[in-house]
Amino acid sequence: xxxKWTLKHLQHATLESQxxxxxxxxxKGKTAVLHALEHLGYIQIDTLSVVERAHxxxxxxxxxxxxxTYLDDLVTERKVFEYWFHAASYLPMNDFRFVLxxxxxxxxxxxxxxxxxxxxxxFVMDTIRAEGPKRAxxxxxVSKESGTWWNWKPAKLALERLFMQGxxxxxxxxxxxxxxxxxxxxxxxxxDSTVPSPVEFAEYLVKTYLRAYxxxxxxxxxxxxxxxxWRRNVNEVLASMLEEGTVQRFNIEGFPSVFLRSDLVxxxxxxxxxxxxxxxxxxxxxxxxDRIRQLFGFxxxxxxxxxxxxxQYGYFCLPILFGDTFIGRVDCKAHRKESVLEMIHLHxxxxxxxxxxWIKPLIESVKKFAAFNKCASINLTEASSAKFTNTIRxxx
Numbered sequence: 001x002x003x004k005w006t007l008k009h010l011q012h013a014t015l016e017s018q019x020x021x022x023x024x025x026x027x028k029g030k031t032a033v034l035h036a037l038e039h040l041g042y043i044q045i046d047t048l049s050v051v052e053r054a055h056x057x058x059x060x061x062x063x064x065x066x067x068x069t070y071l072d073d074l075v076t077e078r079k080v081f082e083y084w085f086h087a088a089s090y091l092p093m094n095d096f097r098f099v100l101x102x103x104x105x106x107x108x109x110x111x112x113x114x115x116x117x118x119x120x121x122x123f124v125m126d127t128i129r130a131e132g133p134k135r136a137x138x139x140x141x142v143s144k145e146s147g148t149w150w151n152w153k154p155a156k157l158a159l160e161r162l163f164m165q166g167x168x169x170x171x172x173x174x175x176x177x178x179x180x181x182x183x184x185x186x187x188x189x190x191x192d193s194t195v196p197s198p199v200e201f202a203e204y205l206v207k208t209y210l211r212a213y214x215x216x217x218x219x220x221x222x223x224x225x226x227x228x229x230w231r232r233n234v235n236e237v238l239a240s241m242l243e244e245g246t247v248q249r250f251n252i253e254g255f256p257s258v259f260l261r262s263d264l265v266x267x268x269x270x271x272x273x274x275x276x277x278x279x280x281x282x283x284x285x286x287x288x289x290d291r292i293r294q295l296f297g298f299x300x301x302x303x304x305x306x307x308x309x310x311x312q313y314g315y316f317c318l319p320i321l322f323g324d325t326f327i328g329r330v331d332c333k334a335h336r337k338e339s340v341l342e343m344i345h346l347h348x349x350x351x352x353x354x355x356x357x358w359i360k361p362l363i364e365s366v367k368k369f370a371a372f373n374k375c376a377s378i379n380l381t382e383a384s385s386a387k388f389t390n391t392i393r394x395x396x
Contacts, residue, residue, distance in 0.1 A: 005260065010258070011295060012270070016272075017213050018040075019036070020285060021270045022270070026039070030070045030073055032066075034074060038094070039212065040284050041092075041208040041212055042090065042284075043055045043284070044088070044287065045087070050304075050333050051341075051369075051373055052068070054281070055090060056068045057280035057282075057283070060372055061277060075171070078186065078188045079092070081096060082178075083099045084102065093187075094192075096192070098204045100166070104165075104195065114157060114160050114164055115161075116157045116161040116162075120154040120157075121158045124158045124162060125182075135178060139155035159178075166183060169186040199237065201233070202221075202230070202233035202237045203237045205221050205234065206237045210247065215258050215259060216259055217259065218257070221234050241259075247260060247261060254294045255295075272324045274322065274357060274358075275361045275364075276362045276364070278365055279318060279320075281300070281316070296324075296325070296326050298319065304316050313329055313345065313347055314329075315331060315344075316331060317330060317332075318331075318332055322358045327353055328346070330344075331343070331344040332344065336374065336375070339375050340379055341370040341373055341375040342378075343366065343379065343381065345382045345383070345384075346380060346383040346389075348383070348384050363392065380396060
């Protein structure tokens with residue numbers, strides 16, 4: 001008789017698979033960063049720096065001794081590279097072949113976002129080939145318009161197009177400024193660069209989701225892939241895994257036709273300890289908003305792109321995870337010159353969890369997060385309840 005799985009089982013399976021149930025699940029140091037990337041599949045890059053940037057925040061959540069230099073070191077060592085997963089991301093170099101289909105698509109059919117002039121692209125390639133790695137600022141701005149992201153100077157647009165189609169790779173960063181070099185000078189010679197078949201690519205997606213989340217659905221895997229073509233290939237891979245016994249299928253409240261890793265069935269899933277984690281809005285565990293709403297009943301939207309007057313919670317809220325429950329979110333800002341982490345507005349939304357259980361772990365987590373942001377003090381401006389405001393201020 002098949003074991004009965006519940007929503008709570010799925011919650012714990014996902015938190016364990018996301019490595020949020022342990023203190024140092026990947027070990028320590030730079031090696032732990034590579035292990036984290038290989039397990040999670042990618043880490044999303046974001047340019048916002050209201051608090052420490054998302055890619056660093058996500059890794060620090062799972063690697064307590066994390067240093068922001070580790071990612072740069074791994075790029076320099078050619079163990080990690082930048083490209084797109086569902087957004088700009090760091091990926092393990094061993095997965096390079098799985099970005100080749102998108103590179104080929106852009107090279108052959110173009111892109112409305114990177115519509116660079118061919119003569120400028122030739123000039124950029126010739127310059128890098130002759131002089132070595134270049135950043136956008138290294139090229140003279142030949143445009144009369146200063147422009148925005150949608151109106152880049154020609155050389156910058158050419159760099160991005162050549163990067164997206166795979167002729168160039170990012171070989172280093174200085175802050176958020178990217179340095180580009182020829183692919184053949186960045187990609188290690190021992191890396192497999194054969195283009196995967198559609199079924200191989202579907203298998204890569206399925207296994208990445210199962211490894212990182214414990215379970216998946218066809219809809220989840222194909223949510224950014226349009227057309228029956230993707231669904232058919234994913235279904236084929238899952239059918240093969242069902243036959244092999246590496247996955248099992250369940251119907252669970254809110255998640256019909258769930259595919260669960262067989263190694264999770266029949267063993268005790270690690271229950272999250274009752275500590276508090278302040279997650280990045282771009283953390284792998286929270287990035288799929290529909291999934292997190294269905295799974296945890298937590299409706300999260302990042303409001304930094306929402307007009308101020310229409311924001312419900314704040315500019316840059318961090319989800320607050322207490323054990324296996326999202327108890328709220330906090331709008332934060334690191335005032336680096338003053339060395340102050342400001343909790344602009346703490347929203348506690350879960351009334352069923354006793355505050356006596358989470359307030360001290362929350363304070364401990366906020367203090368660690370402040371130190372990670374190089375802030376020596378913490379200021380709580382406002383909380384959703386006056387009693388929380390007074391109690392937390394006293395503990396801070």
